[in-house]
Every structure is written in structure tokens, then in C-alpha cells.
Amino acid sequence: MEKNRLEAFSDGVLAIIITIMVLELKPPHGIQLNALRPLVPVLLSYVLSFIYIGIYWNNHHHLLHTVKQVSGNILWANLHLLFWLSLFPFTTAWIGENHVAPTPTALYGFVLLMAAIAYYILQQAIISKQGRGSLLASAIGSDWKGKLSPVLYLAAIPLSFVNPWIGSSIYVLVALLWFVPDRRIERALEKRQHTAD
Amino acid sequence: MEKNRLEAFSDGVLAIIITIMVLELKPPHGIQLNALRPLVPVLLSYVLSFIYIGIYWNNHHHLLHTVKQVSGNILWANLHLLFWLSLFPFTTAWIGENHVAPTPTALYGFVLLMAAIAYYILQQAIISKQGRGSLLASAIGSDWKGKLSPVLYLAAIPLSFVNPWIGSSIYVLVALLWFVPDRRIERALEKRQHTAD
Amino acid sequence: MEKNRLEAFSDGVLAIIITIMVLELKPPHGIQLNALRPLVPVLLSYVLSFIYIGIYWNNHHHLLHTVKQVSGNILWANLHLLFWLSLFPFTTAWIGENHVAPTPTALYGFVLLMAAIAYYILQQAIISKQGRGSLLASAIGSDWKGKLSPVLYLAAIPLSFVNPWIGSSIYVLVALLWFVPDRRIERALEKRQHTAD
Amino acid sequence: MEKNRLEAFSDGVLAIIITIMVLELKPPHGIQLNALRPLVPVLLSYVLSFIYIGIYWNNHHHLLHTVKQVSGNILWANLHLLFWLSLFPFTTAWIGENHVAPTPTALYGFVLLMAAIAYYILQQAIISKQGRGSLLASAIGSDWKGKLSPVLYLAAIPLSFVNPWIGSSIYVLVALLWFVPDRRIERALEKRQHTAD
Numbered sequence: 001m002e003k004n005r006l007e008a009f010s011d012g013v014l015a016i017i018i019t020i021m022v023l024e025l026k027p028p029h030g031i032q033l034n035a036l037r038p039l040v041p042v043l044l045s046y047v048l049s050f051i052y053i054g055i056y057w058n059n060h061h062h063l064l065h066t067v068k069q070v071s072g073n074i075l076w077a078n079l080h081l082l083f084w085l086s087l088f089p090f091t092t093a094w095i096g097e098n099h100v101a102p103t104p105t106a107l108y109g110f111v112l113l114m115a116a117i118a119y120y121i122l123q124q125a126i127i128s129k130q131g132r133g134s135l136l137a138s139a140i141g142s143d144w145k146g147k148l149s150p151v152l153y154l155a156a157i158p159l160s161f162v163n164p165w166i167g168s169s170i171y172v173l174v175a176l177l178w179f180v181p182d183r184r185i186e187r188a189l190e191k192r193q194h195t196a197d
Numbered sequence: 198m199e200k201n202r203l204e205a206f207s208d209g210v211l212a213i214i215i216t217i218m219v220l221e222l223k224p225p226h227g228i229q230l231n232a233l234r235p236l237v238p239v240l241l242s243y244v245l246s247f248i249y250i251g252i253y254w255n256n257h258h259h260l261l262h263t264v265k266q267v268s269g270n271i272l273w274a275n276l277h278l279l280f281w282l283s284l285f286p287f288t289t290a291w292i293g294e295n296h297v298a299p300t301p302t303a304l305y306g307f308v309l310l311m312a313a314i315a316y317y318i319l320q321q322a323i324i325s326k327q328g329r330g331s332l333l334a335s336a337i338g339s340d341w342k343g344k345l346s347p348v349l350y351l352a353a354i355p356l357s358f359v360n361p362w363i364g365s366s367i368y369v370l371v372a373l374l375w376f377v378p379d380r381r382i383e384r385a386l387e388k389r390q391h392t393a394d
Numbered sequence: 395m396e397k398n399r400l401e402a403f404s405d406g407v408l409a410i411i412i413t414i415m416v417l418e419l420k421p422p423h424g425i426q427l428n429a430l431r432p433l434v435p436v437l438l439s440y441v442l443s444f445i446y447i448g449i450y451w452n453n454h455h456h457l458l459h460t461v462k463q464v465s466g467n468i469l470w471a472n473l474h475l476l477f478w479l480s481l482f483p484f485t486t487a488w489i490g491e492n493h494v495a496p497t498p499t500a501l502y503g504f505v506l507l508m509a510a511i512a513y514y515i516l517q518q519a520i521i522s523k524q525g526r527g528s529l530l531a532s533a534i535g536s537d538w539k540g541k542l543s544p545v546l547y548l549a550a551i552p553l554s555f556v557n558p559w560i561g562s563s564i565y566v567l568v569a570l571l572w573f574v575p576d577r578r579i580e581r582a583l584e585k586r587q588h589t590a591d
Numbered sequence: 592m593e594k595n596r597l598e599a600f601s602d603g604v605l606a607i608i609i610t611i612m613v614l615e616l617k618p619p620h621g622i623q624l625n626a627l628r629p630l631v632p633v634l635l636s637y638v639l640s641f642i643y644i645g646i647y648w649n650n651h652h653h654l655l656h657t658v659k660q661v662s663g664n665i666l667w668a669n670l671h672l673l674f675w676l677s678l679f680p681f682t683t684a685w686i687g688e689n690h691v692a693p694t695p696t697a698l699y700g701f702v703l704l705m706a707a708i709a710y711y712i713l714q715q716a717i718i719s720k721q722g723r724g725s726l727l728a729s730a731i732g733s734d735w736k737g738k739l740s741p742v743l744y745l746a747a748i749p750l751s752f753v754n755p756w757i758g759s760s761i762y763v764l765v766a767l768l769w770f771v772p773d774r775r776i777e778r779a780l781e782k783r784q785h786t787a788d
Contacts, residue, residue, distance in 0.1 A: 005598060005652055007202060012406075012606030015209030019217065020610065022283050027291035031298040050283070054276045061202055072649075076770075079645045086613050086641070094618035101622040179273075204399060209603075212406030219480050220414065224488035228495040247480070251473045258399055376470075401596060409603030413611065416677050421685035425692040444677070448670045452663075455596055573667075 002070045006078060010060060013082045017089060018053045021046055024093040042096035045108075048171060049092040055178045056085060056115070066136040067126055077125040081118040087111045095168075105160035105167040112171065113153040120146060149174050199267045203275060207257060210279045214286060215250045218243055221290040239293035242305075245368060246289040252375045253282060253312070263333040264323055274322040278315040284308045292365075302361035303354045309368065310350040317343060346371050396464045400472060404454060407476050411483060412447045415440055418487040436490035439502075442565060443486040449572045450479060450509070460530040461520055471519040475512040481505045489562075499558035500551045506565065507547035514540060543568050593661045597669060601651060604673045608680060609644045612637055615684040633687035636699075639762060640683040646769045647676060647706070657727040658717055668716040672709040678702045686759075696755035697748045703762065704744040711737060740765050 025042055028035040060081075067074070091111045095104040123146070127134045140146065152174050160167030222239055225232040257278075264271070288308045291301040320343070324331045337343065349371050357364030419436055422429040454475075461468070485505045489498040517540070521528045534540065546568050554561030616633055619626035651672075658665070682702045686695040714737070718725045731737065743765050751758030 002652070002656070005602060008205060008599060009602045009606055009648060011202060011206045012209055012603055013610055015206055016213055016607055016610040018279075019210055019213040019283055020614065022286060023217065023220075023614075025284075025287045027287060027294055027301075031295045031300055033300050035300075036304075047280075050276075050280055054273070057206060057276075058272060061199070065199070075649055076645070079641075079648075082609075083638075083641055086610055087616075089613060090616045090618060097618055098622045103622050103624050103626075104618075107627075205402060208399060208403045209406055212403055213410055215476075216407055216410040216414065216480055219483060220417075222481075222484045224484060224491055224498075228492045228497050230497050232497075233501075244477075247473075247477055251470070254403060254473075255469055258396070262396070402599060405596060405600045406603055409600055410607055412673075413604055413607040413677055416680060417611065417614075419678075419681045421681060421688055421695075425689045425694055427694050429694075430698075441674075444670075444674055448667070451600060451670075452666055455593070459593070 003064065003067055006070050006075065007064055010064075010078060010082060011057075014053060014057045014060075014085065017085055018050060018057075021049055021053075021089045021092050024089070024096060041099045042093075045092045045096035045100075048168075048175065049088050051175050051179070052112070053085065053088060055175065056081075056119070059119070059178070063123065063126065063136070066130070066134075066139060069129070071125070071129050073125045074122070074129060077118070077122040081115065081122050084111060084115040084118050088115075100164045100168055102161045102164045105164035106157045109153045109156040109160060109167055109171065112174075113150055113157070116146075116150045116153060120150075145177055149177070200261065200264055203267050203272065204261055207261075207275060207279060208254075211250060211254045211257070211282065214282055215247060215254075218246055218250075218286045218289050221286070221293060238296045239290075242289045242293035242297075245365075245372065246285050248372050248376070249309070250282065250285060252372065253278075253316070256316070256375070260320065260323065260333070263327070263331075263336060266326070268322070268326050270322045271319070271326060274315070274319040278312065278319050281308060281312040281315050285312075297361045297365055299358045299361045299364075302357035302364040306350045306353040306357060306364055306368065309371075310347055310354070313343075313347045313350060317347075342374055346374070397458065397461055400464050400469065401458055404458075404472060404476060405451075408447060408451050408454075408479065411479055412444060412451075415443055415483045415486050418483070418490060435493045436487075439486045439490035439494075442562075442569065443482050445569050445573070446506070447479065447482060449569065450475075450513070453513070453572070457517065457520065457530070460524070460528075460533060463523070465519070465523050467519045468516070468523060471512070471516040475509065475516050478505060478509040478512050482509075494558045494562055496555045496558045496561075499554035499561040503547050503550040503554060503561055503565065506568075507544055507551070510540075510544045510547060514544075539571055543571070594655065594658055597661050597666065598655055601655075601669060601673060602648075605644060605648050605651075605676065608676055609641060609648075612640055612644075612680045612683050615680070615687060632690045633684075636683045636687035636691075639759075639766065640679050642766050642770070643703070644676065644679060646766065647672075647710070650710070650769070654714065654717065654727070657721070657730060660720070662716070662720050664716045665713070665720060668709070668713040672706065672713050675702060675706040675709050679706075691755045691759055693752045693755045696751035696758040700744045700747040700751060700758055700762065703765075704741055704748070707737075707741045707744060711741075736768055740768070 025039060025046060028039065088111065091104070091108040095101075095108045098104050123136065123140065123143075127137045130136060152170050156167040156170035159170070222236060222243060225236065285308065288301070288305040292298075292305045295301050320333065320337065320340075324334045327333060349367050353364040353367035356367070419433060419440060422433065482505065485498070485502040489495075489502045492498050517530065517534065517537075521531045524530060546564050550561040550564035553564070616630060616637060619630065679702065682695070682699040686692075686699045689695050714727065714731065714734075718728045721727060743761050747758040747761035750761070
């Protein structure tokens with residue numbers, strides 16, 4: 001039950017984050033098609049952030065699948081993750097309004113980096129609660145995606161000052177990496193099921 | 198359980214979409230009844246979009262009724278649908294503020310079209326997961342409404358440039374078509390129940 | 395299950411309505427206490443609408459308690475109620491910003507009236523689904539509150555043009571009438587329980 | 592079931608409150624890093640309020656853990672708490688925009704105080720419903736945190752007029768006090784479990 005409420009609250013926050021980002025897409029004053037042109041970068045940054053929140057929701061979903069009991073550490077690690085995700089509407093708006101300028105692009109990456117670190121901390125809080133033989137620990141294995149992503153974000157931040165399109169391309173690349181939902185946890189669950197039978 | 202969270206997240210997003218559209222209804226500065234007159238088209242577009250989101254919620258509800266297990270494809274097909282629905286507040290605001298001008302009316306139809314396609318993709322993802330003898334496949338049958346709607350939207354887009362009221366009338370017509378909730382799925386479920394007894 | 399999703403969606407919409415009303419309370423530019431003075435009517439109208447949404451949530455909660463199966467009529471009657479409730483943030487903002495002027499006060503009452511009618515329609519949809527010996531029908535009994543409220547709203551609309559404070563006072567009075575949660579349904583449920591034992 | 596809906600509604604409202612506060616973080620017009628400087632106090636007040644809502648969610652969660660049946664009093668005491676929490680976005684915005692000025696800082700404390708009192712009232716409503724041998728009453732014991740916090744808020748209000756940073760520091764201090772989730776309830780539940788075995 002405790003876990004259900006953690007999921008419900010997280011779902012609520014993620015649903016609101018993903019939806020309020022669209023409020024930045026303000027209807028233009030003109031009524032011609034070209035009145036929409038300045039909105040294109042705003043729309044693109046919205047699409048990217050929508051996909052990122054979708055990925056986080058997806059993985060969060062799989063992560064909590066392995067959890068049975070929620071500790072205080074898990075609760076706060078989860079809120080910490082939600083905090084960084086709640087800054088997405090802000091960085092998305094700033095990057096979109098300025099048509100991918102250097103500093104907004106770097107800041108976008110910084111928030112992505114902090115969210116990735118927060119996700120890692122949440123993962124560790126769950127593993128430490130599960131103790132030895134943790135289902136989650138065996139499920140994520142080497143976790144190469146989880147380890148590669150922050151490195152890529154870290155590279156994207158300075159590279160955004162060279163050319164913001166390099167930074168943006170890296171964010172798109174990482175999103176593609178994660179787009180495929182994480183089947184490791186599903187597989188580990190199935191395997192354990194088989195062993196139990 | 199996995200399905201419950203998919204429903205909860207979708208309900209959250211749809212509840213937010215349906216409610217934030219009302220934020221476009223900004224209180225007028227005047228305090229006479231005629232100060233509300235410029236809000237009439239905004240209100241009408243709000244009513245239409247409210248009904249559309251209501252229809253989607255209704256049908257989504259019936260659709261997931263037939264689902265037992267959620268796959269990665271279903272998750273992403275669902276997010277894809279939510280993405281197009283999340284653009285409703287934007288197109289509703291644009292059409293409302295400009296008192297049904299041609300381009301906003303056409304764009305409104307374009308987003309309706311993309312949402313209809315996304316709904317179709319979600320339906321196919323569920324059918325393909327269910328495999329042969331899919332409950333959903335037998336429930337939707339010929340799916341004439343699902344096939345007719347995109348054709349009507351597609352017609353409405355160019356016709357909006359002839360006269361935006363033609364486009365708008367087509368959107369109202371399609372909404373009326375769907376207004377009756379889809380009882381095919383309920384019937385198929387009941388039938389299967391009977392066969393099982 | 396079907397009912398659970400109806401409740402979850404309604405809870406989501408009501409939670410958003412009750413919370414976005416606070417967005418009208420915009421922080422003043424001054425930093426002295428008297429900078430808050432123009433916000434007093436905005437705050438008061440927020441408090442009144444908060445209580446009204448609270449009452450609707452409360453009664454909706456009790457209403458659905460008696461429901462076992464959801465029909466298409468119930469779904470749409472519920473969405474119809476949510477539609478009128480979704481206009482509360484608009485009428486609350488208009489009445490608050492204009493320090494209780496006649497037309498905004500009358501409009502506030504009109505939306506209250508329509509919500510009351512929508513609630514009545516939802517009640518009837520549930521009773522007609524339950525058929526003879528409906529638990530809800532016996533629970534609400536003569537339903538004097540449900541019958542008196544629309545009459546009072548109807549009186550408040552023209553009286554708001556005489557003096558808007560008469561209209562507002564009637565809205566406060568009706569809220570007080572409903573403030574006590576509707577125990578009739580709880581009692582009817584308990585009684586049936588006893589009879590069953 | 593009744594309790595589930597109370598939790599779901601509260602989770603919804605809290606999720607929205609925690610997320611709409613971020614809408615105050617408006618993207619700056621400049622694109623240099625120093626364009627973000629005026630946002631620092633807005634961000635800091637957001638962080639503090641995020642933590643406070645997180646604490647309330649956490650403790651609310653534990654509080655309702657001990658509840659089996661919801662009475663009318665509990666419903667309204669819960670709505671009363673949500674009302675004061677819903678004013679957090681307003682006071683957070685006012686304190687942030689004015690870089691921690693005296694009156695906004697005092698008002699921030701006033702709303703914290705009222706929320707603490709509302710929490711206390713909710714606690715008492717639950718204890719009185721549970722009657723003698725109330726699980727909650729034995730769980731909270733002397734409740735020194737619950738008693739100390741309002742005293743500290745009460746002191747912070749006048750001290751904010753001496754120097755707003757004194758007030759703000761007290762709010763940070765109280766947040767730190769509560770940061771550790773309330774394990775008393777968990778312990779009382781476990782103990783009762785043991786006694787039952």
C-alpha cells in the first residue's frame with residue numbers, strides 16, 4: 001500500500017510536468033501558417049522533453065516494480081528525482097524561446113545530468129534496502145546506459161558553448177539510447193519466476 | 198498492476214489537459230454582460246475540445262479494458278497518443294482567440310487527425326500483443342467509426358480554407374458520431390463471458 | 395474496476411480545479427501588508443469556491459459509493475458535471491477581480507445552478523441504472539437540499555443585480571447548508587447492512 | 592475504499608501544488624548565465640516550499656496509515672489542511688519575487704503556522720474517531736515536533752520584521768527538524784504487530 005501511494009504521487013507529478021510544458025506553446029497573434037514558424041523550436045524542445053519525461057516515467061515504473069517496501073530513504077530519493085524533473089518545464093521553455101542558444105542549452109544538460117544522478121541515487125536506495133541478492137541489482141547488471149548517460153550530459157555542457165547544436169544532438173542521442181524500455185528488469189523478474197517454479 | 202499505472206498516468210494527463218484548457222477563458226476586464234461576448238468562440242472551442250477529450254477518455258477506458266499485460270510497444274503507443282492530445286489546449290486556444298479563422302481551424306483538424314492515427318496505432322499494438330483471437334480485434338469488428346473519422350478530418354483540413362465553418366462543422370459531426378460510447382467492447386466482453394459459462 | 399477509473403479521473407479533475415483557482419491569487423508588486431488589500435475579495439471568492447468544490451467532491455464520493463456498475467449515461471452525466479465545475483476558476487476569477495460586481499456575481503450563480511442541475515442529472519442516471527429498490531433513491535429520500543439549492547441560486551441571479559452582496563450571501567448560505575456531509579447515504583448503507591445480517 | 596479516495600484526492604492536490612510552484616520560475620529574457628541571477632531567490636524559495644510539501648506529503652501518508660474509516664470530520668479537516676497548503680505557491684512567489692522582504696517572509700510563516708494548526712486538527716480528528724487506545728495517539732506520543740513547530744513559526748513572524756533572514760532561517764531549521772520522516776508511526780505499527788503475534 002505504501003508503495004501504491006508513492007507511485008500515485010509520482011505519476012501525478014510526472015503527469016503534471018509533462019502537461020504543463022505545453023503551456024509554453026502560446027497561440028501566436030497572427031492567423032497565417034507562418035505565424036507558427038517562431039514556435040517550431042519551442043515545439044521541438046517540448047517534444048524532446050516529453051520523450052525524456054516519458055522515458056523517466058517508463059523506467060521509474062520498472063524500478064518500482066522490484067520494490068516491496070518503501071523506506072524513508074527511498075521516499076526522499078524519489079522526491080529528489082521529482083525535484084529535478086520539475087525543472088524540465090523551465091529549462092525547456094528557456095531553450096525553446098531562445099532558439100537553442102548556448103547557455104540555455106548547457107543548463108538543459110545540467111538539469112538532465114542532475115536528474116540522472118538523482119535516478120542513480122534512487123536506484124542505490126532501493127538496492128541497499130533490498131540488501132544482498134537484490135532483485136534490482138541483478139536486474140540492472142552493469143547498467144551501461146545509466147553510466148554512459150551522465151558522461152554524455154557532462155560532455156554536452158561545455159560543447160553547448162562551442163555550438164549549441166552539438167549539445168542538443170547529444171541530448172537527442174541519449175534519448176534514443178533510452179527510448180527502448182529497459183527490459184532487463186522484466187527479464188530478471190521472469191527469470192526469478194522460473195527459478196521459483 | 199502494470200496496467201493500473203498506465204491507466205493512472207493516462208487519467209492524470211487527460212484530467213490535466215481537460216482542465217488547463219479552461220485557463221484560456223480569461224476573465225474579461227469589463228463587468229457588463231457584453232464583456233463576455235468576445236469569449237463566446239473561446240467557450241465554444243473549449244466545449245468542443247472538452248467533449249473530444251471526454252470521448253478519448255471514454256474510449257481509452259474501454260480499450261484498456263481488454264488489456265491484460267502491457268508491453269513496451271503499448272506504453273510508447275499510449276504516450277504517443279497522449280502527446281497529440283496534449284496539443285489540444287494549444288489548438289483550442291488558437292481557434293478560439295481568432296474566432297474560427299482558416300489556418301487555426303485547419304491546424305485543429307490536423308491535431309485531431311494525428312490523435313486519431315495515434316489511437317489506431319495503440320489499438321494495433323494491443324491487438325498484436327493479444328495475438329490470434331484477440332478480444333479487442335473481435336470487439337472493434339469493422340471499426341467503421343475509427344476508419345471514417347480520419348477521412349473526415351482529412352477532408353476538413355482543405356475545406357477550412359474554403360470556409361472555416363465547414364471545417365468546424367465536420368469536427369462537431371465527428372464528435373457526435375463518437376458521442377455514444379463504444380458498446381462493441383462491452384458486448385464482446387459479455388459474449389465471451391457467456392461462452393465461458 | 396470501471397468505477398475506479400471514473401473516480402480516479404473525477405478526483406484528478408476536481409483536484410486540478412481546486413488548485414488552479416489559486417493561480418488567480420497573483421503576488422502583488424508592493425511588499426507592504428496593504429499591498430495585499432486588493433487581494434482580499436480574490437481570496438474570499440477563492441475560499442468560497444474551494445468550499446464548493448470540497449462539497450462537490452464529498453457528495454460525489456458518497457454518490458459513487460452506491461454505484462456498482464457504470465453505464466454510458468453515467469459516464470457522460472459525470473463529464474457534464476465536471477464541465478460545469480471546470481468553469482468555477484473562471485467565474486471565481488471574474489467575481490474576485492471586480493470586487494463582487496453585479497454581472498460577475500450573477501454569472502457565478504448561473505454556473506452554480508448549472509452544476510446543481512448536472513449533479514441532479516447524474517443522480518438520476520445512477521438511480522435509473524439501479525432500477526427499482528435503488529439504494530441511492532432510498533438514501534437521498536426527499537432530497538430537500540438538492541431541491542432547495544437550485545431555487546436559491548435561481549433567486550440569487552436577479553437579486554445580484556439589485557445588490558451583488560445579496561447574491562453572494564445566498565451562495566454562502568447554500569454552502570453552509572451543504573457543509574455538513576450528506577450522511578443519508580452512509581445511513582442507508584448501514585441500514586441495508588443491518589438488514590442483510 | 593473511502594480512505595483510498597481521500598488519499599488519491601490529497602495526492603492529486605499535493606502533486607499539483609508542488610508542480611505549479613515551478614511556474615513562478617519564468618525563463619529570463621537574456622540568454623547569458625547572469626540572466627539567471629534574479630531567479631536565485633525564486634529558486635531557493637521554490638526549493639524550501641518543495642521540501643515543505645514533501646514533508647507534508649510524507650507525514651500525511653504516515654498519518655492516514657493508521658486510519659481505517661473516514662468520518663465527515665476527517666474529510667473536512669483534510670480539506671482544511673489542503674486549503675492552507677494550496678496557498679504555498681502564492682506565498683512562495685511573493686517571497687521569491689521580492690528577494691526575501693519582511694512582510695512576504697512574515698506571511699510565508701503565517702501560512703506555515705496555519706498549515707501546522709490544520710495538521711494538528713486533522714490529527715485530533717483521527718484520534719477522536721479512533722477513540723481510546725488510538726493507534727495514532729500512541730504513535731505520536733509527546734509529539735514534540737508537532738508542538739515545537741508552531742511556536743517557532745510564531746516567533747519567526749515578528750522576527751521577520753527585524754530581519755527577514757532570521758525568519759527564513761527559522762523556516763529552514765523547522766524543515767530540517769521534519770526532514771527525517773516520522774518513524775514513530777512505523778514503530779508503533781510494528782510494535783502492535785508484535786503484540787498481536
